[in-house]
Amino acid sequence: MLAIRDLVVTLPTARGRVTAVKSISLDIAKGESLGLIGESGSGKSLTALSVMGLLSERAQVQGSITFNGQELVGMADAQFCHLRGARIGMIFQEPMTALNPVHPIWHQVAEPLLRHRRMKPSDAKEHALGLLERVQLPRASERLGTYPHELSGGQRQRVMIASALACGPDLLIADEPTTALDVTVQKEVLELIKELVREDQMSLLLISHDLGLMQDQVDRIAVMYGGCIVEMSNTEDLFALRAHPYTRGLFAARPRLGMRRGERLTTIRGSVPSLADLPTGCGFADRCEKVVDACRGAKPPLLPLTHGPLLDGGGAAQIDSDHRVACPRWDMP
Amino acid sequence: MTSVLLEVRNLNKIYQLPRKDWLSQPRTIQALIDVNFTLEAGRSIGIVGESGSGKSTLARLIMALDRPTSGEVLFQGKNIHGLSRQALTRLRPHFQMVFQDPYGSLDPRQSVLRIVTEPLHQRDINNERLDPRGLRFRAEAALDEVGLRSSDLDKYPHEFSGGQRQRIAIARALITRPSLIVADEPVSALDVSVQAQILNLMQDLQEAHGLTYVWISHDLAVMNLVCDNIVVLRAGEVLEQGPTHEILQNPRHAYTKALLAAVPGQMPHSTTEN
Numbered sequence: 238m239l240a241i242r243d244l245v246v247t248l249p250t251a252r253g254r255v256t257a258v259k260s261i262s263l264d265i266a267k268g269e270s271l272g273l274i275g276e277s278g279s280g281k282s283l284t285a286l287s288v289m290g291l292l293s294e295r296a297q298v299q300g301s302i303t304f305n306g307q308e309l310v311g312m313a314d315a316q317f318c319h320l321r322g323a324r325i326g327m328i329f330q331e332p333m334t335a336l337n338p339v340h341p342i343w344h345q346v347a348e349p350l351l352r353h354r355r356m357k358p359s360d361a362k363e364h365a366l367g368l369l370e371r372v373q374l375p376r377a378s379e380r381l382g383t384y385p386h387e388l389s390g391g392q393r394q395r396v397m398i399a400s401a402l403a404c405g406p407d408l409l410i411a412d413e414p415t416t417a418l419d420v421t422v423q424k425e426v427l428e429l430i431k432e433l434v435r436e437d438q439m440s441l442l443l444i445s446h447d448l449g450l451m452q453d454q455v456d457r458i459a460v461m462y463g464g465c466i467v468e469m470s471n472t473e474d475l476f477a478l479r480a481h482p483y484t485r486g487l488f489a490a491r492p493r494l495g496m497r498r499g500e501r502l503t504t505i506r507g508s509v510p511s512l513a514d515l516p517t518g519c520g521f522a523d524r525c526e527k528v529v530d531a532c533r534g535a536k537p538p539l540l541p542l543t544h545g546p547l548l549d550g551g552g553a554a555q556i557d558s559d560h561r562v563a564c565p566r567w568d569m570p
Numbered sequence: 571m572t573s574v575l576l577e578v579r580n581l582n583k584i585y586q587l588p589r590k591d592w593l594s595q596p597r598t599i600q601a602l603i604d605v606n607f608t609l610e611a612g613r614s615i616g617i618v619g620e621s622g623s624g625k626s627t628l629a630r631l632i633m634a635l636d637r638p639t640s641g642e643v644l645f646q647g648k649n650i651h652g653l654s655r656q657a658l659t660r661l662r663p664h665f666q667m668v669f670q671d672p673y674g675s676l677d678p679r680q681s682v683l684r685i686v687t688e689p690l691h692q693r694d695i696n697n698e699r700l701d702p703r704g705l706r707f708r709a710e711a712a713l714d715e716v717g718l719r720s721s722d723l724d725k726y727p728h729e730f731s732g733g734q735r736q737r738i739a740i741a742r743a744l745i746t747r748p749s750l751i752v753a754d755e756p757v758s759a760l761d762v763s764v765q766a767q768i769l770n771l772m773q774d775l776q777e778a779h780g781l782t783y784v785w786i787s788h789d790l791a792v793m794n795l796v797c798d799n800i801v802v803l804r805a806g807e808v809l810e811q812g813p814t815h816e817i818l819q820n821p822r823h824a825y826t827k828a829l830l831a832a833v834p835g836q837m838p839h840s841t842t843e844n
Contacts, residue, residue, distance in 0.1 A: 420788050420832040420833070421828050423832060424832045487762055492766075494791050496791075496794060496795050498795065498798065499796075500795060505766075508731045509764070
């Protein structure tokens with residue numbers, strides 16, 4: 238349904254053009270959910286913005302993104318407008334800025350219907366009520382006329398989800414949808430998204446910096462670092478194997494409830510490099526514990542896992558042939 | 571052996587909201603309701619809560635940035651809200667704060683030297699007046715503590731990553747050699763790989779200097795790692811408080827259970843690793 242091939246995004250900066258997304262490829266089948274994980278500067282949000290056609294004009298996009306067979310790279314804006322909000326729904330991080338403060342919430346939810354379906358306002362309003370009830374906004378019928386500032390963060394996020402779903406999109410893109418919310422609300426909103434995606438057989442592209450959040454949420458995960466996908470697999474295998482040293486480092490760096498008071502976390506040395514300073518070769522080389530000279534030579538390709546000492550010894554029997562990692566040394570001690 | 575450094579007694583804070591119209595009674599919000607806890611020197615307490623819980627109000631009252639409606643905050647046995655302005659100013663260097671947002675809390679127009687030595691510029695502390703060389707020396711020592719180089723002193727905040735900025739903010743808090751640091755969500759704006767470094771650093775500093783911490787956070791996994799005791803706040807009220815491991819292993823209140831359940835994706839191998 239969505240196929241990204243060799244996507245490259247370059248951005249102009251004060252220090253010249255930098256390549257922020259370095260030739261990534263991924264597919265999302267109908268009804269499938271894919272999680273894109275990465276820290277700041279990994280290129281995960283730029284990838285999402287490319288799919289939505291929302292990159293700034295100064296960004297250059299190469300490669301191909303096809304959505305239901307239609308090529309999106311280079312598509313005219315007018316044409317893109319028919320897809321965005323209609324076939325592709327979007328949820329952003331900060332519902333306060335993504336919603337328009339001067340429109341009542343029914344109008345925000347109904348806007349895609351007015352625009353794409355050319356509904357009459359009265360019909361659209363009725364439709365909006367149905368959607369707000371579907372996202373479980375409490376007392377939805379009394380609240381059609383309220384404004385975003387009168388709602389809590391979680392309620393605003395529900396309004397944004399209702400608006401994204403209005404035209405029954407094939408693909409839902411959620412960029413850090415719960416980062417700005419309280420933890421208990423976070424969980425409710427994630428459950429809601431999961432439920433709606435399943436009910437409508439939508440495909441989901443979920444973007445987050447939070448590994449833990451992905452576990453119960455998506456079928457497959459792609460881990461991004463320095464503009465590249467460094468590991469991609471179904472969720473279960475990724476959590477079990479954590480093949481790439483960066484994925485491994487991310488897992489180890491997370492505080493866990495089972496740890497003791499005063500215990501030190503395992504850290505990844507250094508910090509996320511700025512895109513302009515990324516080494517040639519493997520982008521993670523400078524922070525990696527397994528680094529050898531060869532890592533700094535050429536960028537390691539994303540290849541299916543093959544058996545090696547770690548797997549044979551540990552007896553982790555079956556490897557999914559779809560589990561791919563961009564590190565030839567992943568199973569070396 | 572241990573002595574109480576900070577004690578919060580029957581602390582209440584009521585904020586007045588604007589009147590709806592001039593005849594109506596002023597509306598109020600009770601942001602804190604009878605909060606009590608004690609914190610021994612060298613230990614850490616975690617204030618856990620979500621938005622609207624009153625945790626930031628509590629931080630402001632402990633830092634004497636705001637006055638309580640009633641109740642006391644005893645620092646080294648003295649009620650900081652009953653002190654004269656002068657006495658409070660003399661006491662301030664002993665408690666410092668680290669904020670959540672390392673982008674918003676550092677003035678972009680000031681050099682790192684100026685930022686880090688800011689608390690020393692406020693007043694002469696203990697009558698020691700520092701010349702520029704003395705200031706620089708103190709700043710270098712503070713940067714060294716947090717893992718930055720002395721050559722960083724003449725740079726500006728935009729030249730640093732988020733994690734490095736938070737290190738600068740910690741250096742600024744350390745420079746007065748405080749005994750108490752209030753850390754308001756100090757790692758929640760940072761990338762996971764950087765968050766771990768800052769958490770380790772703050773624990774190292776606690777051990778090296780016998781620092782006492784008040785951590786404000788919503789993240790129970792972080793609290794579990796860094797706090798001896800926690801206080802669970804909701805809507806200004808303490809729901810439960812006690813030793814961290816007791817509360818996390820055996821939460822009494824439904825809200826604490828909900829917070830625990832909401833800690834995303836606790837790995838199945840969480841206890842066996844490392």
